[in-house]
Amino acid sequence: MKKSRPWIIWLVVAATIAYILAPLSQRDTRGGFAMQKLGRLPVLLNGRIKPLDTVARNSLLIIHGKQTLAIEHGELTPIEWLAEVMMKSGEADRRKIFVVRSLETRAALGRSPETAKSSSILAAFGLLPDPNKYWSFLELTPHLQEIEQQAELAQKVEAQLRSPFQRDIIKLFERLTLYHRLENSLEVAGTEDFKAQVDDLLNNIRPAPVPMNSGITAEALQSLDFLSETGYFFPIPPVPPNDDALQWRKMGESVLQFITAGNMHPAVPAWATLASAYAAHDPATFNTAVESYSSWLQQHFPVRVWKAKVESVFNQLQPFYSAMVIYVLIFILACASWLVWPQTLGRYAFVLLVVTFVVHSVGLITRMYLEGRPPVTNLYSSAVFIGWGAVLLGIFLERFFRNGIGSATAAIIGFITLLIAHHLSMDGDTMEMMRAVLDTNGWLATHVVMVTLGYASTFLAGFLALTYIVRGAFTPSLDRETAKSLSRMVYGIVCFATLFSFVGTILGGIWADQSWGRFWGWDPKENGAALIVLWNAIILHARWGGLVRQRGLMVMAVFGNVVTSWSWFGVNMLGIGLHSYGFMDSAFPWLIAFGLSQVAFMLIGVLPPHLWRSQLEATRSTPVREMANAPA
Template sequence: MVASMAAAEIPVWSDDVLDLFASIPVQESGRIKPLDTVARFYLLRLNGKRSLRVENDGKSQSRSSLEWFLDCLFYPEVTDTYRCFSVDSYEAVTAAGIEAHGKKRDRYSYHELQPGLDRLMSLAQKAAELPPETQTFVDTQIITLAGNVLAYESLTHFLDFAKIRYETENNAILTSVFNDRETVRTSDILEKIPKHMETLIEQSHQLSDEERQPLSQGINQLFSLLDHAVLNAGLFAFLAPDEREENVWLSPADIMEQSFESTASMDGYIEGLRIFEAMTDSLTSPSAFYDTLRNLHRVLISRATARNEYKHINLEIHYYRANYLFFSQWLFLTSFLLIAITWLRKKSDGWSLLMNFSLLPPIALLAISITLRCIIRERPPVTTLYETILFSTLIAALLGFALELVSRNRISMSLGALFGLLGLFFAWRYEAREGTDTMPAVIAVLDTNFWLAIHVTTIIIGYGAGLFTAALGHVSVFLRILRLKQHRPSFFNDLGRITYGVFSFCLVFTLIGTVLGGIWAAQSWGRFWGWDPKENGALLIVLWALAILHARRGGYLRHDGIALSAIVLGMIVVFAWWGVNALGVGLHSYGFTSGIWGVLLAFWAVETAIILAGAVTMWFYRDKKRLSAP
């Protein structure tokens, strides 16, 4: 079936219909993407997940993001009962006078929220006027919930332009043009009224003020009706422009406005709106709906293909449906558990080597995912904060695999698997928290593939190496604190040499990346160095690494000192990576993440405590060793 339902029942969409809708191209936030991607992130924003559980005949069933999206467009009276609004604190609901569920964190339907929407919007407006630093957790929840409700309302009313029928008898303009019809559609008005109004305006100059008044009232009334239809019709741009030099696609709202303002022919665009109208009319006939959808699909794709802007749509659909990152994360977990088993048995080079190669499948899936993102966007691997997580995770996992081949100490591969697991978990949480497309259009300051490839990518390699260095330092410190392997000084010597090597690797890539960034800045802004916070963060990494490596070469630090210094390096990397963005100042002020300061401060506090505990333990160990010496 295409789409069938009885009153108040859950719509049923056939696989053929879902596939056609999924591959419709849309321009949103400056990027051309499949409608499937739009649906995924729209639901993720509201629900915190890309799927939804709904009640149907007393049974719970799952709705995909695209099914939910189509339900919203064509059957909003049904989706009003779906519990798709995720609320982290019931206080945000009760503050608006809405009856809360029993749990602190739960999901609510639009129908449940509706009685308190006016109060909710008022509270959200007041909370938004407060400085961010004074907003409470409940304030942010109220603002978020209000924004999600508005987003939902915009989605459910997007097709109003295609559903509305205008009565001609109550409007002088419509009556004069469509005197043989009782109702007309939006496309009918756009096709005939703009040309007719030119004639009316010319004729109005010959009329008296009294004769002109009904004409003016009819025009004002008509535009008032169209304003209602156009209110939410600008949400998505489906129609690629005819002009090759024009990069902005047209939404139904754009077409409605330009029909009255532009001198160019709008017939092709109006025909597209007419197909949307036919689709809403054919909901009760599955076969007619499917035929109309196929026609719409053909028209939209042909316009995009003519501009060579459809070539990556199917690949992006595959990327999200294949879910490479999900499977990579679980394979990293499997690899970590297998590696953990090796710690329970006597060391065997053959078994350890086999377990190390268990890292390759999840690394391969992660690399494939990053590669597909590069192809889809036609960009280097790192352009957003989200992509820095993926790429640094890949670097850390590769370092763990490569170092294990050299050291055979089972630590490197353990850290590689752990980094892969935690990195992808963090990426998943970041994506869910932000609720926005992770492949957005590149901001103007970064819009150069050459410098993105050689500067940003190099810096992120340095970040990944710096974090892996810090992880090695943690291993050494925890072993000292727990008094493990104290009878094997060679173990700590080997671990110290590995840490020193990765320290050097981090320095090389961070230094090169920083210098390349300066060259980019000189070309873009006319200066090599401007003491920008992001530049200073990268410089701190370089200076710290240089100082520690010189201290090691000079004999001032040995393996224990290198381990503690490596943890400090990790703290600096996190500041340069995330802390600088949270400052909100400087040329590199992009990629903000709300609420990050609390997490960062907690991280630095824990790391400081580990360093102090490690330093005290190492001092006592060294003092005891000196006293016990003959």
């Protein structure tokens, strides 16, 4: 192939950027309603002010397992679905959104369909199986009491010991509870004209310290109490100029405050107008109300509005998902460069890797800005950061060696870690508030970042070693020069991993001493961090002492993947220690499978050299006196 022209590379870059920015061209204007502006309105939930769009996306993801809802003619975006839930609950209740994962698959293992049916969640409540396993709130409503009773019984069982039925019934109950709270966040579900009710209060209520003396009916007062207790998020900001996040109120609380103290908050009639206009299918009034309320918020809370807009755009772009997809393309191009057109495809892969790394970095920096925290605050962000660190190191490797290996390994680690992050996001908001003990000083932030970079470096060394084994055992492409380059890469990255892991572990001890009064407590997570340091040190000493050569170094580096994955994920599942984040039944089999796969590659790595395909090719093409120099 002829030497690549610069304009082709720029065309590839332009196409990549166009793919990343494409979601911004989408507009949520179903029925003429300005849904995008609605989604950018800030609300308070779980201690963090966020756009309504984030609430919608996370809620739909938890309830439905997806961030879109397929309907008869197209699909609903998250904010369109949430608007319907809050303002047209009658229609929303008919949407089949609840995922019910029954045990009917046991029929495939030799049980009759009737037996499988009797063991399913649906059969427990007299419901017939649906081929799509999706059910509406209206269909499940008659069985809510029994579902709650079964969930309470299941919650008494330890997480590790719960049956599939018990896990599913708990999840179903949690989803139903979330849905119920969402549809009672602005108005009591089923309200026909919330604005008329608010106007009636403004015109006829005489505020009094004792609500019953204000002229409000007992039924209306009970409804407001219900809204105060049941509402999911806090849509009413504090009274300007107060900007305290703790002063946000639920709708029911704010109306009750007017009844007892007077001065109706301007956000209450604004939300009421939105709800009534949407229910009456009046887009003109709805859009005017959204614009008016947005302007009021911009005037009094400009920083909150700006951050809500940034987060809404961040949600729309989904930079980590885009990066995950492009990493696959980069991996394919880099691997193809080992077979044909090495310079051209290798250059395309590297340029795409740099562009995708920028996207990955922008997503990471945006999260840091929105949270006001270091890059690693929970398990989700650790997955994002591990991928980012591995890709950064891979870029340096590729820039130095220019053989496609740095691009390929960086891309595959970037893809896997972002895929892990994607599945971790299924639990809801990934920008959760940090616990007080974790939000203390700079020692912790530095410790977590350094340890996570240690994870990234160790994984990169392990995947470089996997490249050596796969290319050596299954392809003829592992020549002497490539083997030497891979050996140098692995050795250098292990040195980095040892440094990052050791410094990070020491910093963690300093923070623990300041926070808990002890430097080391033999906590499983602490032991895991020490294992990574020790294993990387063992690799270096084995290499320095001549105990292992190229293949031995690679096999030991692959085992580093096992050590790191256990230290990163495994110790969280033990259910003990200060770093236990809960047993994740869905992740445990994958962790075991990953560990076994690495052991399998290690066994391949220690096979006699003559069984490797690269060694066979070297035997056919290399004189006997040169065979001793072939990769060993």
